[in-house]
Structure formats: C-alpha cells, structure tokens
Amino acid sequence: MSTPPDLPSQVVTAIRSVVGSGPVALHEPSFNGNEWLYLKECLDSTFVSSVGKFVDRFEHDLVKFTGAKHAVAVVNGTAALHIALRLAGVHAGDEVLVPALTFIATTNAVTYCNATPHFMDSEIATLGMDAVKLRDYLISHTERRSGQCVNRITGRVIRALVPMHTFGHPADINGLLAIARDFNIVLVEDAAESLGSYYHGQHTGTFGLLGTLSFNGNKTITTGGGGAILTNDTELARHAKHLTTTAKLPHAWEFRHDQIGYNYRLPNLNAALGCAQLEQLPMKLSAKKALFLRYQIAFQELPGVRLVSEPVNCKGNYWLQTLLLDAEIANQRDPILRVTNDAGYMTRPAWTLMTELYPFKDCPQMDLTTAKSLEQRLINIPSSSHLVSQ
Amino acid sequence: MSTPPDLPSQVVTAIRSVVGSGPVALHEPSFNGNEWLYLKECLDSTFVSSVGKFVDRFEHDLVKFTGAKHAVAVVNGTAALHIALRLAGVHAGDEVLVPALTFIATTNAVTYCNATPHFMDSEIATLGMDAVKLRDYLISHTERRSGQCVNRITGRVIRALVPMHTFGHPADINGLLAIARDFNIVLVEDAAESLGSYYHGQHTGTFGLLGTLSFNGNKTITTGGGGAILTNDTELARHAKHLTTTAKLPHAWEFRHDQIGYNYRLPNLNAALGCAQLEQLPMKLSAKKALFLRYQIAFQELPGVRLVSEPVNCKGNYWLQTLLLDAEIANQRDPILRVTNDAGYMTRPAWTLMTELYPFKDCPQMDLTTAKSLEQRLINIPSSSHLVSQ
Numbered sequence: 001m002s003t004p005p006d007l008p009s010q011v012v013t014a015i016r017s018v019v020g021s022g023p024v025a026l027h028e029p030s031f032n033g034n035e036w037l038y039l040k041e042c043l044d045s046t047f048v049s050s051v052g053k054f055v056d057r058f059e060h061d062l063v064k065f066t067g068a069k070h071a072v073a074v075v076n077g078t079a080a081l082h083i084a085l086r087l088a089g090v091h092a093g094d095e096v097l098v099p100a101l102t103f104i105a106t107t108n109a110v111t112y113c114n115a116t117p118h119f120m121d122s123e124i125a126t127l128g129m130d131a132v133k134l135r136d137y138l139i140s141h142t143e144r145r146s147g148q149c150v151n152r153i154t155g156r157v158i159r160a161l162v163p164m165h166t167f168g169h170p171a172d173i174n175g176l177l178a179i180a181r182d183f184n185i186v187l188v189e190d191a192a193e194s195l196g197s198y199y200h201g202q203h204t205g206t207f208g209l210l211g212t213l214s215f216n217g218n219k220t221i222t223t224g225g226g227g228a229i230l231t232n233d234t235e236l237a238r239h240a241k242h243l244t245t246t247a248k249l250p251h252a253w254e255f256r257h258d259q260i261g262y263n264y265r266l267p268n269l270n271a272a273l274g275c276a277q278l279e280q281l282p283m284k285l286s287a288k289k290a291l292f293l294r295y296q297i298a299f300q301e302l303p304g305v306r307l308v309s310e311p312v313n314c315k316g317n318y319w320l321q322t323l324l325l326d327a328e329i330a331n332q333r334d335p336i337l338r339v340t341n342d343a344g345y346m347t348r349p350a351w352t353l354m355t356e357l358y359p360f361k362d363c364p365q366m367d368l369t370t371a372k373s374l375e376q377r378l379i380n381i382p383s384s385s386h387l388v389s390q
Numbered sequence: 391m392s393t394p395p396d397l398p399s400q401v402v403t404a405i406r407s408v409v410g411s412g413p414v415a416l417h418e419p420s421f422n423g424n425e426w427l428y429l430k431e432c433l434d435s436t437f438v439s440s441v442g443k444f445v446d447r448f449e450h451d452l453v454k455f456t457g458a459k460h461a462v463a464v465v466n467g468t469a470a471l472h473i474a475l476r477l478a479g480v481h482a483g484d485e486v487l488v489p490a491l492t493f494i495a496t497t498n499a500v501t502y503c504n505a506t507p508h509f510m511d512s513e514i515a516t517l518g519m520d521a522v523k524l525r526d527y528l529i530s531h532t533e534r535r536s537g538q539c540v541n542r543i544t545g546r547v548i549r550a551l552v553p554m555h556t557f558g559h560p561a562d563i564n565g566l567l568a569i570a571r572d573f574n575i576v577l578v579e580d581a582a583e584s585l586g587s588y589y590h591g592q593h594t595g596t597f598g599l600l601g602t603l604s605f606n607g608n609k610t611i612t613t614g615g616g617g618a619i620l621t622n623d624t625e626l627a628r629h630a631k632h633l634t635t636t637a638k639l640p641h642a643w644e645f646r647h648d649q650i651g652y653n654y655r656l657p658n659l660n661a662a663l664g665c666a667q668l669e670q671l672p673m674k675l676s677a678k679k680a681l682f683l684r685y686q687i688a689f690q691e692l693p694g695v696r697l698v699s700e701p702v703n704c705k706g707n708y709w710l711q712t713l714l715l716d717a718e719i720a721n722q723r724d725p726i727l728r729v730t731n732d733a734g735y736m737t738r739p740a741w742t743l744m745t746e747l748y749p750f751k752d753c754p755q756m757d758l759t760t761a762k763s764l765e766q767r768l769i770n771i772p773s774s775s776h777l778v779s780q
Contacts, residue, residue: 031433039429043421048614048663049607075465075615078653104636104647111650114504217439217657224438224657225465246494253727253738257494260501260749263468267607267614269660273438337643348643359650 007332008339011305011323014298015345015381018291022344024382027320029222030284035276042272050245052268054275059228061278066195066203068211068230070237073266073274074244077192077214077227081109083243083264084210084229085160087236088186090115094159095151095364097185099129100353101371102164105214106190107354116156119355119365122374126311127322128171129163130370131179137366138183149183154364160186165194165204167380168220168319169310173199173207180208188212192227195220196285196317197310205230210240215270220284220319220385221277223270287385288318294388295321295381304329308378318383325377336379350378397722398729401695401713404688405735405771408681412734414772417710419612423670428662440635442658444665449618451668456585456593458601458620460627463656463664464634467582467604467617471499473633473654474600474619475550477626478576480505484549485541485754487575489519490743491761492554495604496580497744506546509745509755512764516701517712518561519553520760521569527756528573539573544754550576555584555594557770558610558709559700563589563597570598578602582617585610586675586707587700595620600630605660610674610709610775611667613660677775678708684778685711685771694719698768713769720766727769740768 016022042048055073062071074080090096092114098106100119110117120137123130142149142158149158161180163171173189180187191197191205192214198204205211210233215226229240247261266274296307304326310316325332333349340347353375354360355368406412432438445463452461464470480486482504488496490509500507510527513520532539532548539548551570553561563579570577581587581595582604588594595601600623605616619630637651656664686697694716700706715722723739730737743765744750745758 029436029438031436031438035433036430039433040426043425043429046418046420047607048419048421049612050615076653104638104645104651105653108636108650108652217437222439224659225440225653225655246498248494252731253736255494255739255741256747258748260498261494262498263466263495263615265615267660269614269663270657273659341642346643349645351645357646358648 007329008336010302011336012340012343012345014302015340017298018294019382019387024345024387025384026346026348026380026382027218028384028386029217030384030386033276033280035273038272038276039269042269048269049267050265052271054268054271055266058271058274058278061275062228065278065281066206066230068203068206069232070230070234072229072237072240072244073271074227074229074264075266076225077212077216078105078109079244079262079264080212080214080227080229081105081190082112083240083262084188084212085109085113086243087239088160088188088209090159093156095154095156096159097134097161098354099164099371100355100365100368101127101166101350101374102190102354103351104354104357105192106162106164107360115159117354117360117363118151118158119363119368121366121368122371123172124370124374126171127166127169127308127374129176131172131175133366135179138179142183147184149185151364158185160188162188162190164190164192165197167308167322168194168197168317169308170194170197170199170204170314170316177207193219193319194317196281198315200313206232209233210236215274220288220317221274221281223266223274223277226266226270226274284385285317287388288383290388291383291385292318292321299323320380321383323379323381325379327373327377330376333376333379345382347379347381350375397719398726400692401726402730402733402735404692405730407688408684409772409777414735414777415774416736416738416770416772417608418774418776419607420774420776423666425663425666428666429659432659432662438659439657440655442661444658444661445656448661448664448668451665452618455668455671456596456620458593458596459622460620460624462619462627462630462634463661464617464619464654465656466615467602467606468495468499469634469652469654470602470604470617470619471495471580472502473630473652474578474602475499475503476633477629478550478578478599480549483546485544485546486549487524487551488744489554489761490745490755490758491517491556491740491764492580492744493741494744494747495582496552496554497750505549507744507750507753508541508548509753509758511756511758512761513562514760514764516561517556517559517698517764519566521562521565523756525569528569532573537574539575541754548575550578552578552580554580554582555587557698557712558584558587558707559698560584560587560589560594560704560706567597583609583709584707586671588705590703596622599623600626605664610678610707611664611671613656613664613667616656616660616664674775675707677778678773680778681773682708682711689713709773710770711773713771715767715769717763717767723766723769735772737769737771740765
C-alpha cells in the first residue's frame, strides 16, 4: 500500500466535514443542564467544602449509574488510584503491573505507594493490556512464594495489576481477571477514561477489587477536578472514605486520627457540578457515539487510516475519538499532527510510553512491541460531545 | 484561685452575649461578594478545570495581598505542604521538626516525603513552636556532620523546621529563623491558618524558604478546597508549578514528564470562588478583630479564663477565637465543651497532640510539657466573621 499523496490534508478535510470549520479543541466540557442551579444552591447553603449534600448525592448517583455497590468521591483520579492501590494492599517494595501505554497518573499512583511500576504490553484489539502475552510473561518470569506472585529477577512481590481502559475502550477484562485469580494478584481498574463504557454489559471499573474514575475538565463529564473510587466491598468503601478524609475518627469535637490519611475529599462545590453533569451523561454518550459514526463515514475512504471502535461485546463511551494508522504509514503521524493542529483542529498522539520517561526508565518491563507500535500510530481527534450538533 | 461555681454556664452566657442565641457553628464561610458572578463567568467560559484565568488571577491576587514574590495555587493546604517540603529538599529518611500541637496535615505531609516527624514543644505566648527551648534541644541533641544538622540518637539529618501559626497567631519567626540559619535547617512555614496575619508587619508564610496557605471551607476565606505555596524564590515557584501539574514539559501535543509529579492543580472553578473571597478578606479580618474585642469584654470578668490575643508586634487574623484556661482549672475544659455544645454553641478543644496518635507514637519528640498543658486548656469558640453583624 502506498501513502496517499497528501494524507495530512485529507485528514483535515475529513475532520472538517464532520465538525465544521475550526478552531476546534480536542475535548471541551459543556454545561447545558442544572450546573448553574446546583452551584447556586451549594453557595447559598454555605456548604461548599468538605461535607455537603451534593457529595452524598454524587456518590449515590455514581452508584446508580455504574452499578457499583459503593462510590467514594475524591479530589481527582490520581488520588482515587493512590487510595485504591493502598487498599489493594500495595506496600513499599512491591511491584505493580501497569500498561506502558497510559497517562502518567496510573504510574505515579504506584510510586506514591513506594512501589515499583512494571510495564506491560498492549494489544491492538482493545488498546489495553494484552492478557495473553501477560499470562505467558508471568509464567516465565514469576514464581509462587508463600502464595504470592514474585518476580524471579527482582525478588519483589507483584501485588496488583492495573489495566486502563484506553480512550474509553474496555480492556480484555475476562482475560485479566483470570490472570489475577490464577497468579494471586489484585486487579484494580483505572477507569479514569471510561465512565459510560461497558464490558459484556457491565460498567468498567466494577470488575476489579476496586476501580477508579476521573472527572477532570477533559473527561466525558467534569467536576472541575474530581474522581471516585468504586468497589463492591462495603468494608473497603468505608476504609476509602476514612483514608480520603484524613483518617479522623468520628467525634463531636475531638481530633483523633488512627492512620496516616489524606486530604482527598471532593469539595461539595465540585460535587454540585458533578451531579448536574451526570444527569446529562446519557445524552453526552449518545452524542459521542453519533460523532464516532460520522467520523467513521468521513474516514472510510482514507487508505491506511482506521477509526478505533469499541471492542467486541463492549460498549465504549468514545471519550476520545482515535485514528489508528497502518504500520506502513506510521511516519505520517507527525505530519498529520502538524497539519491538523496548524489548521486549527487540535489533535494529539497517544502518551509517550512510560518506559521512555526519565523517572521510569529503569523500571522492569516486558517486551513492548505492540505498545511501541501503537504509540507511533495513534492520533486523537476532536471529540467533544457538543460537536454533533454543529 | 477557686473555680467559679458554674463556669461552663458562665461561658455559655458570655458567648451568647456576643453572638446571640444558638445554634452557632464554630466557623462558617460567607459569600457576600462576587462569588456568584465569577462562578457564572467560569462556567460560561467552560474553563472549569486545570487551566483558566481565575487560577492566574487568584495567584496574582495572593501575591498582591501577602507580599510574597510568587504564589502557586494548589488543591489544598496539605498538598501545598507536601510540595513545599519536597522543594525544601526533604528526602526519605530525613527528620522534620514540627510542633506536637498542630493539625495532622503538618505531620502527614512529612510522611508523604517518607521522612520522620520530630515533635517540638510550644510556648504560651504564641501557641507556636518554642524557639528558646528548641535551640537548647538542638544544641544538646544534634551535631554537625558535613554541614548538616544530624540527630545524635537516630543519626538522621534534620532537614526542615515547620512552624505552624496556631489559630492564626504568628509563631516566634525571628527566633525560629535564627535557629534555621544557625543549624542549617530549612524553614517552611505552615501558614494554613494565618492568611491575613502579620509578624512585625510582614505577612506570615513569606519568611521561610516556602510557606503554605489553606482555603478549606473552615478557613478565613474558602475556595471549597484549596491551598497555595508562597515563595520569594522564582526558580522554586517555577518548580512548584511544574510538580503540581504532573511535571509535564510544555508542548502543543506531546506528553513528556521529566519527574514524578502530582495532580495538585487548583481547578479554575475553585479559583473563581477564591478571587471573590479574597476581595472580601480585609472586611472579614476587620469583622474577626471586632468579634475578638467583643469576646474580650464578655470574658473579662470570668476568672481563670483568658481570650488568646495576637502576640506582641503581631497582627493576628483571629481565625479561631480561643479561650485559654488557667492551669488550675484545666479540669473544666471538658465540662465547658459539653455544656457549650449542648447549648448549641459549637466549641472544640485543640488537636490531640500528634504524639498521642497511633501513627506517630514512636516518632522522636522533645519534652512537651507546655504543649501538653496547652492541649488541656485551649477551647475554640464560635468565630465566623459574619457573627459581628448579629
């Protein structure tokens, strides 16, 4: 297959045909519901901070939407993952399996536990961790000691496995759950990008012992900054709330804290925004799916360029619309990025692989052939839910 | 001196004479300025999250108000202190001198650096660290090794000194700065409680290498949840911004992070609230001082009960109005707490000493006679700035 004569310009044309003339951001929030009403109600109540009815309601609404038994609202997705890992039993000196192709928060949270990230390859089908390759890797690189999965080379316990649902597309959960069970590793889902995404009919973030969400400004819904921990385990949920609120024991006036906790509360002000946004989530998800379908038509004639779609038996939230270039034209990625951004359409590549970043360059890793290839071939294109109405 | 026949009831009467009939909270925020306008402007801009003009403006306004050269807005006071300690060079295995009588955030931030808190005594005059006692302690318990102050018993480097301005009353800054200089220890000010408090005419939080503020819901002004790092060092300010925004290198589309950073940004939504609150700070400070003066009159006839006032040559923000019981009637603290709270006036004791909390029970400490005595004798009484208009 030969590269089209001017692929970058054709990509611009395809994007423009869907979203109109630029400039168009990669992802912008929209506030078309009760945001205003709830923020005012919050302000009038004077409960803008660490407690308030919107925090309780937001957690309740998240439970209802995701089907998780419990949701604990926190200050952002990174904080959610930090606490989830701590509750999963990740200790100083442990290793945690994370994808090499992820946003840095996944990896940073591991280091906050004084544990070491151990980087895994991805698969083309889901953009997430490759469960087949991971199983082979664990068989050949680990051994059971006192019931625990131990890295043969480093001698460290591999405590947890953190798949991330890339751009909202569910990872191979069943394959990964089987590995977690067979190797006695705790599965914690980084569902920061996948609110509204379902694997075999069940919401992402509800399969692992704990799962985490993000409501950063660039996400499908936003609280300004915010996140949540999901779990079906009542005791873990209670512990998550305790740890994220400075581990203070309840008392009318006494200050007693029984553990080293964190100031990871979601302020009531931000939760108020979240409640209004969550009401509009079904509409936003429909709009994002519609945007995907329009892009699919626009890109269908472009050789070597494929729009990433939800994996089999999954429902994706299409958080970020994504182009996957054929391997033969990976060298077109940077020209496409330049020309589209110059034309006012914000696009960006996937994250630089974690193993390429200075802080993680000496961390253990498996062969990363697919992740490396994907990194060179993925491009996110404008994805805001409001683009379909243009 | 004998205890008055019914001191707790007399305290209720004194509080009621100032703030009217209850119930009255310990500290509530009030929103009487442009909060509403700025929140709406923020929402309409769609920039509610990690970047936006209110973050820049809030930082600018903090610089103007405090006289610090730089202010970096962050997600809360604990995060501010964590980053300030990291920038002060606190490493794993170091010790950090903190008051035993403080909120747990001061101590937790030390542990986030994998350092060990080392607990110091307080003085009656300021409720803050006792500089005279601290100097004697360091002379007898530490030695200089390669220029660094080393704890003779543990062999660990004492890297930083973190005075906290208790209830808004400035600590003995000059005494502590001299110690920092003489023993080569970095001074970081925990000014979470002292926005609007001045030591010898200079704003608290601007004396140390770095200082930190909090805008939690219970503080003099609030952003829902929020904090800031103050420093006069331009390079440290740049580094603080970098570390609190995931240490991402600037680029139009590339994701490269050169350090392990944090998601500690203050959302623009919260900064919008902060800008409006900061405009009202001078008025709130006047109201708090007026409330103090009224309480002073109300309590002047009560034997054994003294209202804590700003130290000599200081201007306090009177964040929390505070009663100090004479040592002879310390046993009246709990009856006063019970009777006042039962009467609808929220009061509370100082924090349980850090050394009494399970996570810190084995940490090094000096003799804590005064801190222990203060803990038994301090009572915070209703302090909201809006109480003076009642």
